[in-house]
Amino acid sequence: MTRLPAALYVEPMLPTSRQTLLDSAATEELLRRVARDIVERAGGTTNLVLIGIHRRGVELAEWLGGEIERQERTPIPTGSLDITLYRDDLMSIGPRPVVGETRLPDRGIDDAQVVVVDDVLFTGRTVRAALDELADFGRPRRTLLCVLVDRGGRELPIHADIVGTEVFVSPEARVEVLVPEIDGRFGVDLLPPPSE
Amino acid sequence: MNSVAAPALGKDLLALEDLSPVQITSILDTAEPFKEISERRIKKVPVLRGKTIVNAFFENSTRTRISFEFAEKRLSADTVNISSTGSSVLKGETLVDTARNLEAMRIDMVVMRHGASGAAQFLAERIASSVINAGDGKHEHPTQGLLDLLTIRDHMGRIDGVRVCIVGDVLHSRVARSNIWGLRKLGAEVAVCGPRTLLPRDVETLDVRVFTRIEAAIEWADVLNVLRLQMERMTGGLVPSSREYNRVFGVTQARLNRAPRDVLVLHPGPMNRGVEIDSDVADGPHAVILHQVTNGVAVRMAVLYLLAGGAPELAEAAKRGADA
Numbered sequence: 001m002t003r004l005p006a007a008l009y010v011e012p013m014l015p016t017s018r019q020t021l022l023d024s025a026a027t028e029e030l031l032r033r034v035a036r037d038i039v040e041r042a043g044g045t046t047n048l049v050l051i052g053i054h055r056r057g058v059e060l061a062e063w064l065g066g067e068i069e070r071q072e073r074t075p076i077p078t079g080s081l082d083i084t085l086y087r088d089d090l091m092s093i094g095p096r097p098v099v100g101e102t103r104l105p106d107r108g109i110d111d112a113q114v115v116v117v118d119d120v121l122f123t124g125r126t127v128r129a130a131l132d133e134l135a136d137f138g139r140p141r142r143t144l145l146c147v148l149v150d151r152g153g154r155e156l157p158i159h160a161d162i163v164g165t166e167v168f169v170s171p172e173a174r175v176e177v178l179v180p181e182i183d184g185r186f187g188v189d190l191l192p193p194p195s196e
Numbered sequence: 197m198n199s200v201a202a203p204a205l206g207k208d209l210l211a212l213e214d215l216s217p218v219q220i221t222s223i224l225d226t227a228e229p230f231k232e233i234s235e236r237r238i239k240k241v242p243v244l245r246g247k248t249i250v251n252a253f254f255e256n257s258t259r260t261r262i263s264f265e266f267a268e269k270r271l272s273a274d275t276v277n278i279s280s281t282g283s284s285v286l287k288g289e290t291l292v293d294t295a296r297n298l299e300a301m302r303i304d305m306v307v308m309r310h311g312a313s314g315a316a317q318f319l320a321e322r323i324a325s326s327v328i329n330a331g332d333g334k335h336e337h338p339t340q341g342l343l344d345l346l347t348i349r350d351h352m353g354r355i356d357g358v359r360v361c362i363v364g365d366v367l368h369s370r371v372a373r374s375n376i377w378g379l380r381k382l383g384a385e386v387a388v389c390g391p392r393t394l395l396p397r398d399v400e401t402l403d404v405r406v407f408t409r410i411e412a413a414i415e416w417a418d419v420l421n422v423l424r425l426q427m428e429r430m431t432g433g434l435v436p437s438s439r440e441y442n443r444v445f446g447v448t449q450a451r452l453n454r455a456p457r458d459v460l461v462l463h464p465g466p467m468n469r470g471v472e473i474d475s476d477v478a479d480g481p482h483a484v485i486l487h488q489v490t491n492g493v494a495v496r497m498a499v500l501y502l503l504a505g506g507a508p509e510l511a512e513a514a515k516r517g518a519d520a
Contacts, residue, residue, distance in 0.1 A: 082229065085241035085271075090505060102232060136238040 007166040014170050019190045021167065021175070027186035030148065030164045031060070035067040037162045038146055042113050045072050047141065049109060053118040053130050054082040054100030059179040060148060061117040077105030081116075086129035104137055114140040115162070119177035121147040124158035149188060151175045205502050208320040208327040211336040212377040220381055224346050226498035227491070233270055234493055244273040244504055249305045250298050253330070254280040254291075257309050259465055259489070260330050260340070264307050267496035276303075291315065295323045305503065308332075313370075326503045331370050339499060340464055341374025343492040345382065347484055348419055350491070351460050356383035361413045363447060364423035364472050365394045367434075371464045375421055376402050389413035390445060393434045410445050414455045421462040422447050425472045438471045449476045462488055 008021055022030065042048050045068065052061030058080040065076040082100025116130055127145060134143065146162035153171050167175055169190060178187035205219060212220065233241055249268050253261050261277070268275045278294075289297075295306060305326040308316055313333030320327035331337040345355060352358050360379050366372040366388045379386045380403060387405035388395055389412075399406060407413040414420065425441055435441045452459055461473070461482045469475045477483060 085233075085243040085501075087243075090243060101229060132242070136240070137236070 007168065009168050014173055015190050015192050017192065020187065021190050022165070022188040024185045024187050027148075027178075027188055031063060031186070032067060034146060034148065034162060034164045035064050035071060038064065038115055038144075039068060039072060041144060041162055042115065045074050045076065047112045048115065049077050049079065049105055049107070049112040049140075050115050050117055050146075051079045051081050051104070051109075051130075051134070053116065053126060054080055054084075054102075056177055056179050056182065057081075057116075057118040058100075059181050060119060060177070061115075063179075064117060064146075077107055079104040081130055081133055083126055083129035083133055086133045088125060088129070102133070108138050109134065109140045110138040111141045112138075114143045115146050116143060117146045119148050119179075120175050121145075121150045121158075121160050121163075122153050122175075124154045124156035127158050128156050148177050149175055204505075205499075207503070208316070208329075209338055209499055209503060210316045210320060210327065210329045212338045212341045212374045212381070213336065215338075215381070217381045217383075220342070220345070220378055223342055223495065223498050223502060224349060226502060227342075227346055227494040230494040230497040230501070231491070233497070234266075234490070239270050240272055241270065242272045243501060244268070244271040247273045247304045247504055248302065249273045249275050249307060249500070250303050251275060251277045251307045251330075252279075252294070252298075253277070253309045254315075255309050255311045255331070257330070259492075260309065260337075263489070263492040264328075264330060264339075264496050266493050267500055268307075270493070271497055271500055273305075273500070291319060292322050295319055295325075299323050299325055305500070328499060328503065333370065334368055334373070335370055336374045336377070337370040338374050338378075339492070339496050340371045341378040342499070343488055343495040344371075344375055344421060344462055344464070345378050346491045346495055347462060347488045348384075348460065350487070351484055352418065355379065357385070358419060359385045359387070359417050360419040360421060361387040361389050361407065361417040362421045362423060363389045363410065363413060364445065365425055365429070366390055366399065366423065367394045367396050368426050368429045369423050371421075372423060376404060380404075387413060387416060391435060391441075410447070411451060411454070414447075414451055414459060417455075417459055418457065419460045419462065420447060421464075422473050424464065424466060425468055427468070438468065442471050442474075446470075446472060446474060447477050448474045449480060452477060452482060458482065460484060465489070 039045060050061040050065045052058035061078050065078040068076050080101055080103050082102050144161040147160045148164040149167050150160055150163045151167045151169060172193040174191040176189045176191055178185060233239060251261055251264055265275060303325055307328045307330050308319060309330040310332050313335035315332045316327055316329035329336060329338055348358060349355050362372045362375055376386055387407055388399055389407035389410055459482055461477055463473055463485045467473055467478055469478060
């Protein structure tokens with residue numbers, strides 16, 4: 001079994017090329033731990049619903065839901081949320097093609113324990129938008145936030161309840177979580193800032 | 197998360213003739229997720245919060261105006277409706293003066309229907325707000341064209357290579373013009389069918405096939421877009437009578453039964469049952485007329501959303517920006 005550090009400290013210097021922070025095996029190991037943490041933090045699987053934020057959070061939520069089903073032998077409803085229409089920066093950056101699907105479990109989210117799943121937690125603006133959107137769909141009994149990577153840099157008073165790992169990097173650097181459906185495998189990479 | 201910005205539409209939506217295939221496809225793709233919003237319990241997203249939109253309908257319209265209004269409200273915009281009756285237009289105010297007065301009240305968009313071809317462009321060149329053409333004379337009705345494209349794509353799985361025949365009063369029809377432009381740009385084969393008196397004299401220059409017999413059109417087509425016989429415009433002996441029209445050009449179940457394949461039937465509404473389309477077709481399995489209405493709201497939401505985003509250089513910047 002891979003030994004996972006609780007946090008990854010990376011040189012504050014900017015990377016010049018893509019670097020692997022966690023390889024595929026280490027990321028899966030991390031996800032299995034996150035699945036156990038979700039059940040522990042939620043106090044079981046009663047009324048548990050996992051909702052992934054588009055795009056990579058969706059696949060993470062589905063994977064985690066499947067893992068919890070295996071661990072706990074009970075089906076876990078999952079869903080997806082595209083927060084594009086709830087963003088606070090449409091007017092300053094222009095519209096994006098809305099390709100994401102918002103799909104909630106048939107049971108709805110009323111009185112559920114909803115775990116919002118995203119890949120990377122950074123400014124917190126995406127999570128703010130997700131919470132606003134969820135409120136338009138119903139009233140969960142409790143909402144928890146689960147992220148695979150917390151890289152700091154919050155611009156809003158938002159924190160995650162379940163964190164895979166923390167990464168301390170320069171604010172300009174990019175942290176990417178890789179998922180099989182989009183990237184071919186699991187992983188966590190560090191990237192230089194986007195070139196101008 | 198890196199997101200790619202949508203191809204910019206510019207300030208206005210005036211005509212499908214002005215758009216590139218990429219822009220049209222981008223509007224259709226953007227409309228897809230907007231369909232789902234209308235199925236939600238709370239049919240509203242905050243994306244146009246604080247935007248003010250004026251619906252200026254200088255010609256009668258129920259369906260299009262309501263469709264735009266639903267689209268605007270579901271995106272959280274504030275809306276005002278004006279019509280020619282009961283407004284200062286009747287008192288002799290010009291279109292530009294009306295619009296400038298509205299602009300002085302700080303609006304963001306005008307959705308306009310007008311009886312004069314070119315009215316939308318005329319307005320767009322003179323005000324800073326976005327202008328969406330909701331039908332101008334015999335020129336274009338771009339959002340109707342878009343919702344027809346979306347409906348065809350939904351049912352046929354593609355537009356490229358699909359054979360679409362527009363049936364009826366093509367001469368007076370802005371719907372026909374927008375359809376022809378949009379379909380041609382996305383690679384469909386297009387035909388028109390109707391009495392010669394109701395086909396524009398220059399129709400061949402639009403690169404469309406012409407049928408003067410409905411039976412031949414039905415044999416050829418995958419899709420029929422049946423236009424309303426605009427009775428109010430049938431002056432000067434263009435068609436002998438609506439009964440005669442139905443007998444020769446009406447889309448009837450008997451005629452569809454002889455088609456070599458299942459034909460999809462569209463109609464922009466309002467229908468004259470028993471004239472251009474028979475009731476058993478309108479209510480039958482071939483018709484997707486109510487699906488068009490549903491798609492109309494989604495397409496208009498997509499257009500409003502894409503236009504509201506503003507300047508293309510800012511959309512470019514979004515391509516580069518990364519956030520999480």
